[in-house]
Amino acid sequence: MKCSINREIDTLSSLKRLNGQLSCAVIQGLDLTEADLDWKNLECDGTVFMGCHFPTGVDEQSLRRRGAMILPRFENLPYEPYRSALYSREELMQGWTPGHDNSVDKSIYDHFHSKGGNEADVLEALAQRLHDHAVDDALRDLLEGRVEKDGRKKVVAVMGGHGTPRTDPYFKKVAHITRQLTRAGYFIASGGGPGIMEASNLGAWMANAEDEELDTALQILARSPVYTDPGYMSRAQEVIDLHPAGSSSLAVPTWFYGHEPTNFFSRHVAKYFSNSIREDGLLAIATYGIIYAPGSAGTTQEIFMDATQNHYGTFDWISPMVFLGKKRYQEDTMLFDCISQLAEGKKYAEMLLCTDEISEVCAAIENYVPTTA
Template identity: 70%
Template sequence: MREIDSIAAFRRQHGKLKGAVVQGLDLRLQDLDWSEVDCEGAVFLGCGFPDGVDLESLRKKGALIFPTIPGLPYHPHRHALYSREELMEGWTHEEDLSRDKRIYDHFHEQGRTQADVLELMAQRIHDHAIDDALGDLLEGRVENDGKKKVVGIMGGHSTPRTDPYFRKVALIARALTQRGYYIASGGGPGIMEAANLGAWMGNSSVEALDEALEILCEAPVYTDEHYVQRAQQVLEMHPHGCSSLAVPTWFYGHEPTNLFSLRIAKYFSNSIREDGLLAISHYGIIYAPGSAGTTQEIFMDATQNHYVTFDYVSPMVFLGKQRYQQDTMLFDCISQLAEGKKYADYLLCTDDENEVVEAISSYQLAGK
């Protein structure tokens, strides 16, 4: 079934919708003689129809119509990933009334795990729609640049902008973006912001990146009063950055939207989000210092590599010898686990950002 997920694509059909899936479109302003529409086998997912359209007649002609669910601050059948502008809509310096915050408040008012069946169904539909939109992006159908070579970057959400590893990660993400890789992060603050910042600055000089870091460091942590404003200031100075991906979740406490990611795949289900972020990072994952969440991601990634879950193995690069070889010995643990397995050849622990970039760049996608 062909997917129709934009108004432009819908108009090109000229009413010939047989066997098509029309996903999350507002069709109320479309000038179309609906009585003549060929919709046998068509599926309409959460679409808005003009007043007066006889939906029953469309059903009799073979259409399957999934209605919109009222009272939600999000669109379950959305057809694209989020943008920072969409999530930040309604935010002001004085008060956070953003769409992001409204969805978060709704999610937690409903109860993250005890919501009613309609709400839970809407959340699952929403996350499936995000999966579908993410697939379109990574396969090259959104930015028309071919299949993405995704590199994930993980690390602590509480890492301040003043931390040396924040700059290291930004430099790594910038260099990999310049080499044609597509950076993906967990979409929050700390190391995740550093990753998306570095990617955004992919067309800029190191001096320009350092200038941006000076501005950001005026509000080092996400609880600082002017945290968001400093990011906005950098974007005003560099409005045309490179694309990257953020994969955040509403499951955890509300944190400011990561403003340096052009594409945002935000989920309700944290388990789907975490597993998916690891799964799409075919060209490796870089682990900067982090705490329990990063440790969990390390073992989830090792499991996927160990059992070749997705028919390939990929690099696991640990940035921070103190953290991963001395404080926790996580690198030694993963190295022992990998003995005799293919991914043993793709493990590295270093403090040198250039070694990280070269390790990722020298990797060839390795399957079973």
């Protein structure tokens, strides 16, 4: 059967609603052992089963003869290539204690490293690509409002140095900025690691907190300023324990930099194996702007990638580029001047700002009207 539309099914409740009419459905990563289906008479022409568990006795060859495609499961992996949802902090940190890190996150990183990282063999590489495709799909569900049932997200990304200490003034500034933007209805996305990335998700998490509560959280975190310090993750857990019901935001980390801990303050974690897919994707989803706090080579690369997307209208929209840190971007480097010169005659030239003021950063984002390329 040639299917014009493929229905994506990733929950048993969605499967049940089909009443056995599975033609042109893509069944993603489900345990079907308890599914109430008449397997012998199932309509499955054009159906794709991706990594599903079948009940004992189901004749998979019969399903194929009736038009189904079955993509088999991968065995003995610490991750699920066909997962149907993003990660959560709780899932990734399962097994972690202040005394020892036996987390799922570390287990996957150790596996990735043992398989050669980006030089994995063909089957491991295939499993990783399927996993990253599944994360892409789950991320789309979140951003289009199907997960939190709140409509399409107004995504603002924040970039900056992974090594920025929790005691740095820009760490505090970023937390205040993202708290204000979250309160204003924007959805904060970061690279998911330490430094400025953690500050971004922290501010979003604390959106409903008072100023004094955010200051207390910053003081707790400051006792272990950088991610190599003893107690770094325990300090974050202390803040979570004080404020367990934080607001939603997104982290987009990668096991390519798996030695850096995924920060604790994002409700949704789109963690990838491929760093290139992760970096380009994070910039692409930030349709309501990107804020650049001081950073080094990685942040500089992201600035030029973002400028390229705006310059050529790669994803049909252009959006603000806000540089937080005049010293970094206008004195120590010529990055802001370089991007400004590049943007001359283009729509995004009017969406460039370099400032040190929290209010000006937020105003630049909040005053933005979505603009097509």
